[in-house]
Amino acid sequence: MMSCIDTIQAYGLRAIGLGERLLPRSDFTLCDQFVLIGSGMIWNLYFGLGALLLGFWAAIGMALARNSDNWMLRKPAEWFIFIFRGSPLFIQFFFFYALFTQLPREGIPINLGVVSFTAETSWLTRAWGGALVTLFLNTTAYAGEIFLGGLRSVPKGDLEAADAYGFSGWKKFRRITFPTMLRLAWPAYTNEAIFLFHATTLVYFSSFPARQQKGDALYYADYFASKTFNPFIPYPILAMYFILLTLAVVFIYGAIYRRLNRHLPSNQRTRLRPRPQIVR
Amino acid sequence: MFDFCADPDLLEGGRWLSCYLTTPKHMMFYQSFLVVIVLMLITAPIALGVGFLGALATRSHLAPLRWLGRGYTSLVRGVPDIAFFLFVPLALDQGLEYLRHKAKCPDWTDAIRQGSDFVVCSEAKFPLSSTPQIWHELYGVALAIIAFAFVFGAFAAFVLSGAMNAVPRAQLETAEAYGMTRGQVTRRVLVPQMWTYALPGLSNLWMILIKATPLLFLLGVEDVVYWARELGGSKTSAYSYPHPDWRIWYFLALLVFYLLVTKLSEVGFARLTRRLSRGQATAHGMNEARKGAQA
Numbered sequence: 001m002m003s004c005i006d007t008i009q010a011y012g013l014r015a016i017g018l019g020e021r022l023l024p025r026s027d028f029t030l031c032d033q034f035v036l037i038g039s040g041m042i043w044n045l046y047f048g049l050g051a052l053l054l055g056f057w058a059a060i061g062m063a064l065a066r067n068s069d070n071w072m073l074r075k076p077a078e079w080f081i082f083i084f085r086g087s088p089l090f091i092q093f094f095f096f097y098a099l100f101t102q103l104p105r106e107g108i109p110i111n112l113g114v115v116s117f118t119a120e121t122s123w124l125t126r127a128w129g130g131a132l133v134t135l136f137l138n139t140t141a142y143a144g145e146i147f148l149g150g151l152r153s154v155p156k157g158d159l160e161a162a163d164a165y166g167f168s169g170w171k172k173f174r175r176i177t178f179p180t181m182l183r184l185a186w187p188a189y190t191n192e193a194i195f196l197f198h199a200t201t202l203v204y205f206s207s208f209p210a211r212q213q214k215g216d217a218l219y220y221a222d223y224f225a226s227k228t229f230n231p232f233i234p235y236p237i238l239a240m241y242f243i244l245l246t247l248a249v250v251f252i253y254g255a256i257y258r259r260l261n262r263h264l265p266s267n268q269r270t271r272l273r274p275r276p277q278i279v280r
Numbered sequence: 281m282f283d284f285c286a287d288p289d290l291l292e293g294g295r296w297l298s299c300y301l302t303t304p305k306h307m308m309f310y311q312s313f314l315v316v317i318v319l320m321l322i323t324a325p326i327a328l329g330v331g332f333l334g335a336l337a338t339r340s341h342l343a344p345l346r347w348l349g350r351g352y353t354s355l356v357r358g359v360p361d362i363a364f365f366l367f368v369p370l371a372l373d374q375g376l377e378y379l380r381h382k383a384k385c386p387d388w389t390d391a392i393r394q395g396s397d398f399v400v401c402s403e404a405k406f407p408l409s410s411t412p413q414i415w416h417e418l419y420g421v422a423l424a425i426i427a428f429a430f431v432f433g434a435f436a437a438f439v440l441s442g443a444m445n446a447v448p449r450a451q452l453e454t455a456e457a458y459g460m461t462r463g464q465v466t467r468r469v470l471v472p473q474m475w476t477y478a479l480p481g482l483s484n485l486w487m488i489l490i491k492a493t494p495l496l497f498l499l500g501v502e503d504v505v506y507w508a509r510e511l512g513g514s515k516t517s518a519y520s521y522p523h524p525d526w527r528i529w530y531f532l533a534l535l536v537f538y539l540l541v542t543k544l545s546e547v548g549f550a551r552l553t554r555r556l557s558r559g560q561a562t563a564h565g566m567n568e569a570r571k572g573a574q575a
Contacts, residue, residue: 198360
């Protein structure tokens with residue numbers, strides 16, 4: 001019987017392959033379950049944060065392309081958003097995994113005239129790469145649609161005032177359009193972030209393999225539920241971790257929202273509602 | 281299916297493909313699309329019913345009922361839905377067997393949880409191990425539907441309670457002024473009017489429900505994902521129709537199927553919105569009225 005400190009040392013970073021190699025097989029203590037499911041949260045955080053950070057910028061580009069007058073930009077963006085919002089993320093994972101495993105294993109030679117190199121493909125068949133790419137594309141589409149809504153509801157007066165002050169082009173976008181768009185879209189974007197974190201639990205239940213049993217929180221919760229045949233302990237632990245994560249997201253996004261609204265008179269500031277709506 | 285399919289080895293090109301796509305297994309694959317649609321159509325009204333009760337609970341005058349309603353909706357929204365899909369069927373199954381065990385075998389002295397086993401007396405097993413296989417499968421599907429209804433009921437409760445709050449206060453006060461009781465106000469004024477406010481949220485919910493159906497695969501239902509994996513995997517020459525790994529094409533077909541369903545639903549809901557906003561004191565309703573007056 002190990003004490004809980006030992007368990008944390010052995011399994012605290014098990015999800016990323018550090019510590020004890022074998023998972024506990026019998027006599028599961030509450031501590032085992034807390035530590036190992038918590039260790040799995042590392043992956044949920046990694047996928048969620050990675051996709052959000054990359055997807056944020058791509059989504060702004062997507063919203064601008066979707067709002068563009070040039071159909072060569074608008075049409076592909078419309079299709080991209082339609083495809084990724086209209087189909088289940090679960091199927092997208094399966095599809096992209098099948099696609100990534102079909103890529104040649106030795107990499108794709110790319111010849112750019114001056115330089116030629118081989119694009120590595122093997123990392124795409126691993127969960128850390130391939131699933132992140134899929135989640136990134138998915139959140140780009142959802143957040144793109146949200147930012148488009150923000151972009152379209154920037155008040156006309158603000159833009160006219162910007163014109164009157166001689167803003168144009170990049171400077172107008174950077175100083176006027178972008179901050180207002182972000183401010184208007186932020187509550188909806190908070191929801192997207194919450195549900196993106198929830199969606200990260202799908203990774204190891206679609207075809208992406210959890211090599212050496214390095215999985216996410218739900219993977220370990222499912223492991224315990226199937227080993228002990230008692231779902232009433234691991235799933236509530238998982239629920240607790242995710243509620244904490246949701247609260248953290250609401251807190252951080254609320255702080256950013258306050259900063260985005262800091263110029264408004266105090267009676268016009270609205271508080272970010274911490275009750276997530278369902279957007280996915 | 282066709283006459284010329286008798287010997288697959290001799291076929292080529294289009295004929296090979298037409299025979300390949302009509303094998304009995306492919307027919308089961310096509311059936312599973314229908315199963316998915318039927319399951320959605322069964323789940324949606326149940327979830328709506330659960331959501332309606334949940335929404336009424338969150339508005340209740342009884343504090344415990346209100347807490348229950350609020351706790352239910354916020355718990356489901358705070359935790360990934362897939363966790364519930366894995367948890368609810370297992371929990372229900374064990375709960376049911378536990379209750380039957382208590383009722384049918386009161387003399388049983390052994391503990392039910394023995395290490396990593398869940399042991400109930402054989403009369404308490406549900407469905408009984410003697411029942412035909414089909415009932416076991418249907419039981420699994422029923423548990424899956426309950427799990428979906430549990431999750432989507434909470435989402436629907438959230439949407440519906442928002443819609444109930446959006447019905448103009450003056451409408452309810454007028455009804456009260458006419459001497460209606462609280463129940464009458466709810467039945468005659470609140471509920472008929474809330475649908476137009478609930479529709480955008482409900483249509484969104486329907487889309488989410490559509491996109492959640494592939495998760496049935498995780499519950500062991502032989503759904504579209506199961507067959508896509510089964511049929512798409514590479515087949516050696518031991519099979520009548522050998523082919524390399526074609527999963528990518530099967531999943532592409534699934535993507536297209538879901539895109540079609542969501543697109544069709546979008547069109548359907550746009551029509552329903554127009555229909556429901558007739559005679560409502562909303563911007564959309566006023567537009568409709570104006571159009572009607574001109575015609």
